[in-house]
Amino acid sequence: MRLVAGYLIGLIFGVGISLSGMANPAKVLNFFDVAGAWDPSLAFVMGGALAVTFLGYRFVLARPAPVLETQFQLPSNTKLDPWLLGGAAIFGVGWGLAGFCPGGALPALGTGRTEVFVFVAALIAGILLAKAVARTVQTGTPGARSSAQS
Template structure:
């Protein structure tokens, strides 16, 4: 049953990404171009996502346990450190250059465009590079 819920969630996410225009890199890049052809419509998409998230979390946190697992899985590290800020900056720069974020690129793979496939391969390569650079034997040097 968990797989069915995961597939349904992915379908809803993908449809939302497509309907909102976030699969179109030109629309995303125009959102970032505040000095040129600025398109504020993605701010509405983000505001809508934030509203759904706020309501969803309020409903979920009223429960003692999640529906599909024994306990809530929350990250243990809540620190705002250089790794978090650096990773956020790299994410934002990549989104601004390519016009895709990883979440929007996965549904966009269905368009068959080579640029999307190249972006997803670059993301996978970045994940692999991060794993190599932060291996446990290098953790003391990677964490700064």
């Protein structure tokens, strides 16, 4: 049941991202081009997403537990640290340069465009590199795994 629920939620998310234009890098890049061919329509998409998320969290967290799990799995770190800020900066620069973010790139894989596959490959490489760097910083040894990550 969890697999089916995950698939359906992912499908709805992907369709929503595609319909909103967030999987179209030209539309995203025009949103960021405030001095040129600015297209403010994605601001409404993002505002709508924030409103739904705000209300959704209030509704869902009022429950004692998720429907298909025993407890909620929420981030425990609530502090702004250099890792979070650095990751956010890299995310923003990548989104502004490529016009893709992970949520928009995965549904765009269905278009078969080469640049989408290149972006997703770079995304996966970046994730693996970030994990390796985090392990090195945590343990002091390149490539070592801590007991918490095993």
